[in-house]
Amino acid sequence: MHQLWNKIFQPTSIAPLITFRVLFGAMMFFSTLRFWLNGWIEENYINPNFHFKFYGFSWVTVPSPTLLYAIFIVTAFAALAISLGFLYRWACVTFFLLFTYIELIDATFYLNHYYFVSLVSFLLIFLPANRNRSLDVYLGLTKRKTHVFNWHIWSIMLMLSIVYFYAGIAKLNYHWLIEAQPLKIWLAAHTHLPLIGSFMDDNWLAYAFSWGGAIFDLSIPFLLLIKKTRRIAYLLVIFFHGFTSWLFPIGIFPFVMILSTTIFFSIELHERIWKIARNKDEQQITIGKSVRVIVRSFLIVFFGFQLIFPFRHLLYPNNLFWTEQGYRFSWRVMLMEKAGYAQFKVYPKNDNQYIIINNADYLTPIQEKMMATQPDFILQYAHYLSSLYKSTKNPSPKVTAFSFVSLNGKGSQRYVKEDVNLTEIENSLKPIDWLEKY
Amino acid sequence: MNLIHKTRVSNFKLLNSSLFCLVTLNLLLLSSCKKDKKNDDITKAEFNKSILLENIANNVIIPRYDSLKFIVSNFNQQIQALSQPVSANDLIEAQISFKSAYQTWQLCSSFDFGPAESIALKGSINTYPCDTLVIKSNITSGSYNLGAASNLVAIGFPAVDYLLFHNNVNLLVDYFNDNAIGANRLQYLKDVVANANQQVELVANQWNSSYKTTFLAANGTDVGSSIGLMVNALNMDYEKYIRDGKVGIPLGVRSLGIPIPGKAEAIYSQHSLVLLKTSVTGLQNYINGNGSESGIGFDDYLDHLEAKHGSELLSNKINTQFSSVITKIDALQASIDVEVLNNQSKVQELYDEMQKLVVLLKLDLTSALSILITYQDNDGD
Numbered sequence: 001m002h003q004l005w006n007k008i009f010q011p012t013s014i015a016p017l018i019t020f021r022v023l024f025g026a027m028m029f030f031s032t033l034r035f036w037l038n039g040w041i042e043e044n045y046i047n048p049n050f051h052f053k054f055y056g057f058s059w060v061t062v063p064s065p066t067l068l069y070a071i072f073i074v075t076a077f078a079a080l081a082i083s084l085g086f087l088y089r090w091a092c093v094t095f096f097l098l099f100t101y102i103e104l105i106d107a108t109f110y111l112n113h114y115y116f117v118s119l120v121s122f123l124l125i126f127l128p129a130n131r132n133r134s135l136d137v138y139l140g141l142t143k144r145k146t147h148v149f150n151w152h153i154w155s156i157m158l159m160l161s162i163v164y165f166y167a168g169i170a171k172l173n174y175h176w177l178i179e180a181q182p183l184k185i186w187l188a189a190h191t192h193l194p195l196i197g198s199f200m201d202d203n204w205l206a207y208a209f210s211w212g213g214a215i216f217d218l219s220i221p222f223l224l225l226i227k228k229t230r231r232i233a234y235l236l237v238i239f240f241h242g243f244t245s246w247l248f249p250i251g252i253f254p255f256v257m258i259l260s261t262t263i264f265f266s267i268e269l270h271e272r273i274w275k276i277a278r279n280k281d282e283q284q285i286t287i288g289k290s291v292r293v294i295v296r297s298f299l300i301v302f303f304g305f306q307l308i309f310p311f312r313h314l315l316y317p318n319n320l321f322w323t324e325q326g327y328r329f330s331w332r333v334m335l336m337e338k339a340g341y342a343q344f345k346v347y348p349k350n351d352n353q354y355i356i357i358n359n360a361d362y363l364t365p366i367q368e369k370m371m372a373t374q375p376d377f378i379l380q381y382a383h384y385l386s387s388l389y390k391s392t393k394n395p396s397p398k399v400t401a402f403s404f405v406s407l408n409g410k411g412s413q414r415y416v417k418e419d420v421n422l423t424e425i426e427n428s429l430k431p432i433d434w435l436e437k438y
Numbered sequence: 439m440n441l442i443h444k445t446r447v448s449n450f451k452l453l454n455s456s457l458f459c460l461v462t463l464n465l466l467l468l469s470s471c472k473k474d475k476k477n478d479d480i481t482k483a484e485f486n487k488s489i490l491l492e493n494i495a496n497n498v499i500i501p502r503y504d505s506l507k508f509i510v511s512n513f514n515q516q517i518q519a520l521s522q523p524v525s526a527n528d529l530i531e532a533q534i535s536f537k538s539a540y541q542t543w544q545l546c547s548s549f550d551f552g553p554a555e556s557i558a559l560k561g562s563i564n565t566y567p568c569d570t571l572v573i574k575s576n577i578t579s580g581s582y583n584l585g586a587a588s589n590l591v592a593i594g595f596p597a598v599d600y601l602l603f604h605n606n607v608n609l610l611v612d613y614f615n616d617n618a619i620g621a622n623r624l625q626y627l628k629d630v631v632a633n634a635n636q637q638v639e640l641v642a643n644q645w646n647s648s649y650k651t652t653f654l655a656a657n658g659t660d661v662g663s664s665i666g667l668m669v670n671a672l673n674m675d676y677e678k679y680i681r682d683g684k685v686g687i688p689l690g691v692r693s694l695g696i697p698i699p700g701k702a703e704a705i706y707s708q709h710s711l712v713l714l715k716t717s718v719t720g721l722q723n724y725i726n727g728n729g730s731e732s733g734i735g736f737d738d739y740l741d742h743l744e745a746k747h748g749s750e751l752l753s754n755k756i757n758t759q760f761s762s763v764i765t766k767i768d769a770l771q772a773s774i775d776v777e778v779l780n781n782q783s784k785v786q787e788l789y790d791e792m793q794k795l796v797v798l799l800k801l802d803l804t805s806a807l808s809i810l811i812t813y814q815d816n817d818g819d
């Protein structure tokens with residue numbers, strides 16, 4: 001371990017970092033454009049009257065449409081600037097802040113890979129990825145370098161490894177391994193596909209994919225690290241992500257992973273691509289002790305958090321899939337088939353007379369769908385409904401839910417306890433006691 | 439498909455019995471095909487989604503549109519043949535035809551995708567309650583564009599329902615023969631019916647030609663697939679139009695439990711109960727793939743996937759719940775607008791049973807088939 005700690009300050013080629021910078025920036029540029037062209041700025045952020053929030057981030061509000069579009073333009077250009085290595089640090093800071101801000105506006109659209117993008121763009125702020133093959137060097141804004149420290153490359157590798165490995169750990173559960181759920185349901189919907197269609201509703205295939213997926217996730221970081229297995233590992237990465245992208249609507253995530261994992265390629269390959277020859281003089285570079293302490297502390301805090309935070313669900317006594325406390329920000333990717341239905345009664349006057357809410361009046365279809373399976377959303381929405389119907393006579397009208405959830409093909413079960421007045425329940429991190437038992 | 443009774447009737451009692459005939463006929467038509475599960479087991483190897491699509495298109499959707507087209511077209515001819523002075527018999531015959539046309543429409547309202555969606559058939563055929571002020575002003579002015587969005591509340595079956603029905607048939611005859619406005623009124627009726635006829639014909643013809651190919655070819659389960667479209671549309675229809683529109687809103691679920699009978703369907707002809715039952719049984723048969731003969735439907739698909747609700751087969755659970763809903767409909771006697779006032783608790787019981795069915799259709803069925811219940815395109819992970 002001590003040796004490893006010293007190794008992180010050994011110089012290595014900058015080339016892998018250049019590849020990563022160029023690809024990551026370009027992907028983010030195109031993904032921001034794609035988001036715009038799909039009309040999602042309007043659909044996801046401007047059209048809804050109500051936005052779901054992450055715990056602790058209810059202060060994040062949606063800006064005016066003009067400002068929002070401006071933010072997307074700046075985000076796209078920041079991504080492009082990262083790719084080109086132009087005003088790199090500023091571009092990274094800008095991209096990280098704006099991208100994260102957009103994600104915080106509405107938790108409905110939370111995706112693990114957006115979280116990954118936020119984390120990586122945060123890391124990039126501290127990595128000197130603009131020290132070669134960049135506009136910054138070309139324009140003389142910074143000095144060209146052929147070397148960076150190992151930790152500059154390793155932190156990206158570690159981040160990617162955490163995503164895979166933790167996604168693998170998350171798959172080690174009864175539903176996934178023993179029941180082959182949710183894949184049994186998801187694959188069976190694809191019997192119309194050419195060639196493989198006829199196997200898609202076979203049980204053995206669901207088991208093969210479940211176990212195969214878990215083994216892939218757990219082993220791929222190591223297979224990519226080891227020189228001997230790297231080639232086959234990368235082919236597996238392409239196959240795995242290509243295949244899931246073909247079967248499921250998972251957007252750009254597969255491409256992010258396929259392109260990001262190129263950082264595991266050999267230094268020589270990256271150097272050949274960028275025609276970077278290492279300058280021997282730079283090997284002598286030393287670094288001050290205080291800087292080492294700062295970097296080490298940063299790495300310990302950042303990656304310590306990454307390693308521990310996904311396990312926070314262990315603090316809760318409830319079924320993780322049912323209550324979803326500790327579900328987000330934990331690399332639980334495509335892990336369960338959960339569908340819900342929730343209808344709310346608001347009692348504006350007294351506890352007998354109610355109005356049944358038509359969710360479509362307040363939520364977009366995707367918001368309604370997400371709300372019905374996530375307890376913190378149900379609570380936020382119930383509080384919102386209560387606030388809509390409050391009066392001086394009744395400042396916090398009672399709200400109850402008729403709510404059912406089906407998890408991994410088990411059939412619908414009642415979700416929120418029938419008589420619970422949701423208005424009286426505070427959104428908190430405490431274990432949820434207002435749901436029926438799974 | 440002899441739904442049009444040509445018998446001469448001259449009073450409402452007779453009309454009622456004729457209505458009863460219609461209902462029985464329809465129920466016969468619809469329930470003759472209750473399927474015997476045991477003879478109908480699909481082995482795993484036999485089932486595929488293309489067979490399901492073919493059966494639903496050929497055995498359910500197209501025959502229903504064809505019969506709607508036939509009935510509405512006959513009704514249209516009957517209306518276009520009217521001239522002043524209009525007689526009570528003319529109107530009573532028109533009323534009978536109208537009722538069977540309105541009833542047949544209920545069998546097609548769940549198909550709001552493809553051709554029907556592209557011309558917004560559902561909105562132009564059955565937006566209720568109609569706005570009598572708009573209708574009256576259209577009649578008075580004599581100039582109107584029935585295709586305008588502002589006229590959605592003044593066209594379709596609800597408008598005809600208003601124009602053709604009144605407690606006192608003689609008064610109705612007078613309206614149509616009125617010196618000042620009678621001609622306009624008759625013309626408006628003709629225009630509204632012709633408009634509906636044209637729209638229905640358009641959709642039915644498309645199903646019989648190009649759209650059928652499109653429908654059969656989209657045999658996946660993604661958002662744009664035929665199964666995805668059907669399941670989304672039937673859920674939308676059941677939740678929003680059948681549960682809320684026909685029962686919930688008149689019952690007062692949006693109005694603190696205070697009934698709003700005026701928002702019920704067919705308040706002038708007072709046959710909302712028949713329409714409700716037809717739409718529910720029609721939906722059940724559609725889901726089970728049953729038309730003039732029983733066939734492969736979503737129930738078979740669910741069984742093939744071994745979809746369960748607890749320990750029970752989901753398909754059984756869904757059909758049992760349909761029966762519970764129908765039992766509660768049968769417990770009502772008068773039309774919905776009357777029952778919400780006189781029998782509110784019974785309508786509430788009906789609503790509660792209907793609500794349980796929403797969960798089974800929107801949640802269990804959709805999730806078991808792995809269909810995205812969303813009209814919005816978005817990434818997942």
